[in-house]
Amino acid sequence: MxxxxxxxxxxxxxxxxxxxxxxxxxxxxxxxxxxxxxxxxxxxxxxxxxxxxxxxxxxxxxxxxxxxxxxxxxxxxxxxxxxVLELTPVDVVEPLNNSTSTEDAEILSTSPQGRQKHWPNEFVVPSFSVDVEYRLQQGKLKYLNDGTFLKPSKDLKHQILEKLAETIFAFKAYPDDQDYEQVASALVKQHPCLLESCSRTGWGGWKNSLKFKMGNYRTKMRKFGVPDVTVNAGKRGANNPEGEPSRKNIKKPKKCELNFLPNYPEGHDDASLESARKVLEEEMKKRTPSASVLSQKMDLTFALRRKEMVMSAPAITDVLDRWPSLFREAQVILFLFC
Missing domain, CATH: 3.10.20.90 (Phosphatidylinositol 3-kinase Catalytic Subunit; Chain A, domain 1)
Known part of the structure; x- marks a missing residue:
């Protein structure tokens, strides 16, 4: 049967x-x-x-x-x-109608291209990919069950460090030693299965790995032409043995400084921004310069202006010649208080 x-x-x-x-x-x-x-x-x-x-x-x-x-x-x-990674659609915000006349109003823009966030008082560990989060969750359960630490595979460690480097870079390209300690400490606090039993702090190895990863991440961003890392290109290396030592005279933001070397506005290059600068120059020759034109063009040329200041460190007289509107009272107030 x-x-x-x-x-x-x-x-x-x-x-x-x-x-x-x-x-x-x-x-x-x-x-x-x-x-x-x-x-x-x-x-x-x-x-x-x-x-x-x-x-x-x-x-x-x-x-x-x-x-x-x-x-x-x-x-x-x-x-x-x-x-399966699920994406949530984001509503598109329509641009505001700028037809309102502001010809004689002093408009100060505070939204140049670049970083918009200071380093946080408490670093928040980002969410990783679904696969990484799952493996960390399983490691956490085992750690809570019998105290066993997770020994991350090369691939898992790479994905964790890559995401952390991406998050760090959103705040600053050149974090200091204290920043690395803050990130490494936050990582093992949120994922205790990643604690290192042979480390005095429990995260010393993660701190060192983050330093190397950030160096590699800056190299990758430099290839994409990100300004605040390309400015330090040409240091001593295998292809430039006579160059300046890699750790010497690094150009980076001062404490609490944002938009150190922002990207150019979308759709603009050196030529278009230089044209906008010349409009500023001509406007300043008028008996009564238009406040709205000055504000608009100063905002547009912010990235070009920063590039000149950081890369060339021009004398004050040269800055005054090229950017006379920078020394107007409104721009000085914006520089000091915004």
């Missing part, structure tokens, strides 16, 4: 969550649908993120294929969990 396999029979699966975390999962019965399988796996694996599934297809020498039909799932099949 031949018995047909029913959906009530038990099923054994080999489930790949991520590199280094592969589990054997026993289901009480074969799921009736892929949705049912996902629900069961979420409950058994204790995960709450959205994911899709792939399985090893015997028709293709066990190569992974997307699981779209539950009938393709056989007993003792290998299944891989693929985290």
């Amino acid at each position: 031949v018995f047909m396999m029913g959906s009530h029979e038990k099923m054994l699966l080999r489930v790949i969550l991520c590199e280094g975390d592969i589990r054997k999962i026993a289901l009480a019965k074969k799921p009736d649908s892929i949705d049912d399988l996902v629900v069961s796996l979420k409950e058994i694996l204790n995960v709450d993120f959205k994911f899709s599934l792939q399985y090893e297809d015997q028709d293709f020498d066990n190569a992974l294929c997307n699981l779209t039909d539950i009938s393709a799932l056989k007993d003792r099949t290998t299944v891989k969990i693929i985290p």
